Amino acid sequence: MNIDEVTLNFTPTSLLLLDIVLAFIMFGIAMGVSYRDFAVVLRSPRAMAVAIAAQFLLLPALTFLLTLALQVQASIALGLILVACCPPGNISQVLTHQARGNVALSVSMTAVGNALAIVLLPLNFALWGGLHPTGSEILRSVQLDPVEMLLKILLIIAIPFALGLLIGNRWPKPVARVQPWVRGISLVALLAFIVIALAGNWQFFIAFIGVILLAVFLHEAIALSLGWGLARVSGLASPERRAMAFEVGIRNAGLGLGLTFAFFDGLGGMAIVAGWWGIWDIVAGLILATLWARHSRRRAARASGSDAGGGTAPSSAPAESS
Structure with a gap:
């Protein structure tokens, strides 16, 4: 069985529901974003520059190299590259809070990252996918149009994000009460869709489970390590390092799944990678957040x-290192 020739089939109604769920997720994220969150670019330019470089430059490049090292089939490679090009996922702030990281910075990074992804996602995917020795053949066969993908992203990300931002800042108090419900319901709906997608195509998932589990595991580990490592090298404190790890490591794989169905007719490797990524990044993120907490x-x-024993830590004590 060649996974590059497998397609996961869904009805037009199911795909429309997926687009609505993805738009709802973006709407929920934006409802919790204040206009002031974008000012972090000015207050913390170093942290934001590191986050942008990690997400939109280094992670796609490292993912490209990972696909070459693993020698995965073309559709699996494109699935990994597409996920790497997606913006931060909607639970990164939850995980940052759980890990006792800098939640305010996490919110700001998510806001800026999703705004930049409107343009950078299709450009990055076209670049790295086009450079891939086997994945480029699939791109040529579907005649992927970055402008068409940009329009799709505008509908799924930009418009819901703008509406959520406007409503959240116009009516902050009532929105603060409903926003956790919106995010929770949208996340459950997305996970339900992913589980149904994998269950309905279980024979394909089982047939390629070894390489997909390994590829996604390594990909997630690289993404989390990249965020944390760059933050540490840049001299950021522990709470900022934890926020950066989740902002880089938790990608919006649901968006990748939606784009796979929209432009690649549910191509097997791409769809299964995006679907499994959407589950595994939550599991891996929760494990890491729990350990850090x-x-x-x-x-x-x-x-x-130490304080109860009559002494206090000296002022020169090292900061928390994880």
Whole structure:
């Protein structure tokens, strides 16, 4: 069985529902964004520059190299590249909060990242997909038009994001009460769609489970490590490093799945990679956030015990390193 020749079939109604869910997710994200969040570009230019470079320059490039190293089939390679080009996922702030990271910075990075992805996603995907030795053949066969993809992204990302931003800032108090429900419902709806998609095409998933699990596992590990590592090299503190790790590591794989159905007719490797990525990045993110939170609690307990013993930590004590 050649996964490059497999297509996952869904009815037009199902695909329309997926587009609505994706738009709803973006609407929910934007409802929690304040106009002031964009000012972080001026207040924290170093952090924002690192985040943008990691997400839109380094991650797609490293993903391209990963597909060459693993020698995966063309559709799997394109699926990994597409996910890498997608903007941050909608649970990055939840994971950052769980890990005791800088939530305000996370929100700002998500806002800026999604705004930039409107233009950079189709350009990045066309660039790296076009350079891939086997994936480029698929791109030529479907005659991918970056302008057409841009229009699709405008409908799924830009318009819902603009509406959510406008409504959230116009009526902040009532929106603050409903926004967690909007984000929660949209996330559950997306996960349900992904699970149904994988379950309905289980024979294809099982046939290629080994290479897909390995590729997605390594891809996620690279993305999380890239965010954290660049933040550390840049001299950012631990809360900022944790926020950066999730902003780079948690991608909007649901958007990648929607684009796969819209432009590639549900091509097997691309659809299964995007679907499994949407599940695994939540699992991996929760594991990492829990470990970081536990580490912070232990450090706080040790510091509290030291204070109770009659001493205080010296001012030169090193900052939390994870």
